[in-house]
Amino acid sequence: MEKINIMINGLPGNVAKTMARSGITDNRFNVMPFSLTGQEIEDKTITIDQMRFELVKPDVRDEKIIRIKRQFNSFITIDYTHPTAVNSNALFYTQNQIPFVMGTTGGNREQLEQVVKKSSTPAVIAPNMAKQIVGFQAMMEYAANTFPGLFEGYTLQVSESHQNGKADTSGTAKAMVGYFNQLGANFDVNKIQMVRDPEVQRKEWKIPKEHIAGHGWHTYTLTAPDGSALFEFKHNINGRDIYVSGTFDAVVFLMEKLNKPDDSKKLYTMIDVLNRP
Amino acid sequence: MEKINIMINGLPGNVAKTMARSGITDNRFNVMPFSLTGQEIEDKTITIDQMRFELVKPDVRDEKIIRIKRQFNSFITIDYTHPTAVNSNALFYTQNQIPFVMGTTGGNREQLEQVVKKSSTPAVIAPNMAKQIVGFQAMMEYAANTFPGLFEGYTLQVSESHQNGKADTSGTAKAMVGYFNQLGANFDVNKIQMVRDPEVQRKEWKIPKEHIAGHGWHTYTLTAPDGSALFEFKHNINGRDIYVSGTFDAVVFLMEKLNKPDDSKKLYTMIDVLNRP
Numbered sequence: 001m002e003k004i005n006i007m008i009n010g011l012p013g014n015v016a017k018t019m020a021r022s023g024i025t026d027n028r029f030n031v032m033p034f035s036l037t038g039q040e041i042e043d044k045t046i047t048i049d050q051m052r053f054e055l056v057k058p059d060v061r062d063e064k065i066i067r068i069k070r071q072f073n074s075f076i077t078i079d080y081t082h083p084t085a086v087n088s089n090a091l092f093y094t095q096n097q098i099p100f101v102m103g104t105t106g107g108n109r110e111q112l113e114q115v116v117k118k119s120s121t122p123a124v125i126a127p128n129m130a131k132q133i134v135g136f137q138a139m140m141e142y143a144a145n146t147f148p149g150l151f152e153g154y155t156l157q158v159s160e161s162h163q164n165g166k167a168d169t170s171g172t173a174k175a176m177v178g179y180f181n182q183l184g185a186n187f188d189v190n191k192i193q194m195v196r197d198p199e200v201q202r203k204e205w206k207i208p209k210e211h212i213a214g215h216g217w218h219t220y221t222l223t224a225p226d227g228s229a230l231f232e233f234k235h236n237i238n239g240r241d242i243y244v245s246g247t248f249d250a251v252v253f254l255m256e257k258l259n260k261p262d263d264s265k266k267l268y269t270m271i272d273v274l275n276r277p
Numbered sequence: 278m279e280k281i282n283i284m285i286n287g288l289p290g291n292v293a294k295t296m297a298r299s300g301i302t303d304n305r306f307n308v309m310p311f312s313l314t315g316q317e318i319e320d321k322t323i324t325i326d327q328m329r330f331e332l333v334k335p336d337v338r339d340e341k342i343i344r345i346k347r348q349f350n351s352f353i354t355i356d357y358t359h360p361t362a363v364n365s366n367a368l369f370y371t372q373n374q375i376p377f378v379m380g381t382t383g384g385n386r387e388q389l390e391q392v393v394k395k396s397s398t399p400a401v402i403a404p405n406m407a408k409q410i411v412g413f414q415a416m417m418e419y420a421a422n423t424f425p426g427l428f429e430g431y432t433l434q435v436s437e438s439h440q441n442g443k444a445d446t447s448g449t450a451k452a453m454v455g456y457f458n459q460l461g462a463n464f465d466v467n468k469i470q471m472v473r474d475p476e477v478q479r480k481e482w483k484i485p486k487e488h489i490a491g492h493g494w495h496t497y498t499l500t501a502p503d504g505s506a507l508f509e510f511k512h513n514i515n516g517r518d519i520y521v522s523g524t525f526d527a528v529v530f531l532m533e534k535l536n537k538p539d540d541s542k543k544l545y546t547m548i549d550v551l552n553r554p
Contacts, residue, residue: 131427132506138423139419143412143416147412147551150409150551229512232510232511233509234509234510235507242506
């Protein structure tokens with residue numbers, strides 16, 4: 001099989017670095033030596049596992065992309081940039097007809113979707129690229145729609161632990177709370193217990209030392225009013241490997257779509273990737 | 278609202294007793310003073326919370342039921358008898374046109390369903406009457422059908438704790454394993470870890486002392502091959518209250534169906550009860 005050219009945008013960010021490192025050793029891909037980055041980044045290049053990447057800033061990207069497209073006549077972009085860049089990047093990709101996988105969260109999501117839908121450029125957009133978590137969320141959504149009120153009267157407790165650098169509440173936890181609310185368990189997202197203290201993470205949560213700097217652990221507990229029943233759901237992710245695997249699956253999925261250009265649908269989610277035959 | 282007459286079969290069994298005790302204090306119901314029982318039972322009556330029940334054995338039930346039906350011109354039967362009685366009881370109910378809720382497990386399930394489908398007697402049949410567990414099983418079934426292989430390569434661990442008297446493996450746990458297998462996690466039901474030791478239940482599982490004699494706790498743990506992800510699902514039931522509530526909901530559901538006799542469907546499950554508008 002021919003290798004798929006991929007451009008990983010968002011270097012020198014941590015997630016983009018992880019994607020680059022894994023992409024370089026993945027036989028399915030040919031990682032391109034360019035990465036779109038923010039205007040504030042001072043370095044002009046970055047070297048990852050002996051491969052040098054040119055960092056392309058917003059003020060030069062319009063002319064640079066012409067030369068990149070001359071060199072690689074077909075490629076797919078992976079976007080792990082910054083929430084503030086989400087919408088302008090999507091516009092840039094669609095205007096230049098660069099199919100993309102967008103793993104960056106934040107930005108104006110509705111605008112993001114509209115831009116892709118109106119374009120001729122296919123894209124996979126997902127705030128969470130971990131296939132198993134996406135599948136679990138789909139399960140919860142199904143239950144919420146099919147059995148509203150099933151947990152009427154139950155008390156919900158939600159706690160999540162992430163690396164110290166993560167300031168906001170887990171978006172996945174917030175989405176889950178929405179499903180639990182539909183299922184009848186009243187709960188305010190502001191009551192989500194956020195754990196960011198490395199000591200608590202190591203001692204109480206027993207999170208492996210090597211993942212204190214990068215993890216996402218979630219626990220949802222439903223308790224019946226009379227204490228007669230307890231339901232608990234956990235999804236604990238260590239490191240970033242699960243996101244790499246999902247992102248690369250999305251790239252392969254997109255390539256398949258590009259090879260079948262009769263499909264008029266342009267906007268895909270990880271659910272589409274999961275449902276790939 | 279008029280009270281619904283209910284006949285609780287299976288006294289002096291523990292579950293039937295629990296149903297009777299709760300039924301007596303439930304304003305929606307009028308508990309009838311009869312209970313079908315096994316031929317081997319020696320007592321002729323049993324008193325529960327000052328209410329005396331006549332125990333009706335198989336050899337006299339055909340003539341007895343004529344008199345009961347004369348006394349109560351409409352009633353619904355709840356069956357918590359014995360696995361060996363499941364099929365003959367269902368035949369008895371349908372021949373005598375007694376709508377029933379069958380919570381007894383075991384017997385020949387296919388034959389059971391056929392008997393009801395061919396009859397003019399509606400029935401709710403469910404091996405598990407806990408609505409939230411049934412809903413959770415439906416979620417898992419949905420995931421297994423929608424995302425087969427989602428947990429490909431994952432390792433599954435299943436453990437369940439029940440009161441010491443329960444000899445066989447949890448039927449719910451076995452059903453769940455079927456879904457997990459479809460989801461790609463290879464697992465043999467014989468590997469389910471069964472806990473029946475009261476000391477382990479108290480000390481390791483922290484099951485409340487008052488529920489050691491009656492509980493069902495289940496834990497399913499999925500681990501990614503590289504240890505990067507763990508998913509865990511628990512459902513812990515203490516006592517029998519959750520089954521009482523589900524059984525009584527099934528009775529009310531059946532009463533609604535009886536009031537709409539145009540419906541040609543006769544066989545219902547707890548999913549139908551859950552989906553009640």
